[in-house]
Amino acid sequence: GENVGLHLPTLSVQEGDNSIINCAYSNSASDYFIWYKQESGKGPQFIIDIRSNMDKRQGQRVTVLLNKTVKHLSLQIAATQPGDSAVYFCAEARQGAQKLVFGQGTRLTINP
Template identity: 90%
Template sequence: GESVGLHLPTLSVQEGDNSIINCAYSNSASDYFIWYKQESGKGPQFIIDIRSNMDKRQGQRVTVLLNKTVKHLSLQIAATQPGDSAVYFCAENSNRDDKIIFGKGTRLHILP
């Protein structure tokens, strides 16, 4: 697989702690939001999504929070594990078109 040496914001978290990754979006017409995880050398993988009529959605060990007032999205990972080490991207979509636009990403680094 391919990877890119990304100069990204990095969040360092102790193994077992909770991680919170933030994302600001700019398009007020966006009504659907997705989080992706990209491990080194691989393409991004879907984690969880949320529509604008919700402000919270939970998955397995992950929770996404949406604050439309300030156009902010967050991904919370409970009990962070070494396998969570990756780059995390938020993405947005408007039902007015089929474009899925990605943010710049945050690298999550797990401390032993």
């Protein structure tokens, strides 16, 4: 069945360090992947997405890597800042499916 999961439920990093959040998925038919950030009391907010015809995509301070061979997705955040503290979700979808399937979520904490 469909399953999008995360290796680590919590991640604590020093301010200024880089963060890597990982995600595993099991549906080989998935062709669209997306990362969301959810701050306390707010809805999930789009960070970056990637389609299955790519293996890397960069945004402002963020990079998403997709490894379809091992069904693995990661989000890299460069030079983490206090404002990066949040819960991060990966989600996947496939062409024709009318839903995003979310992973468990990883809480990222930034230490000063």
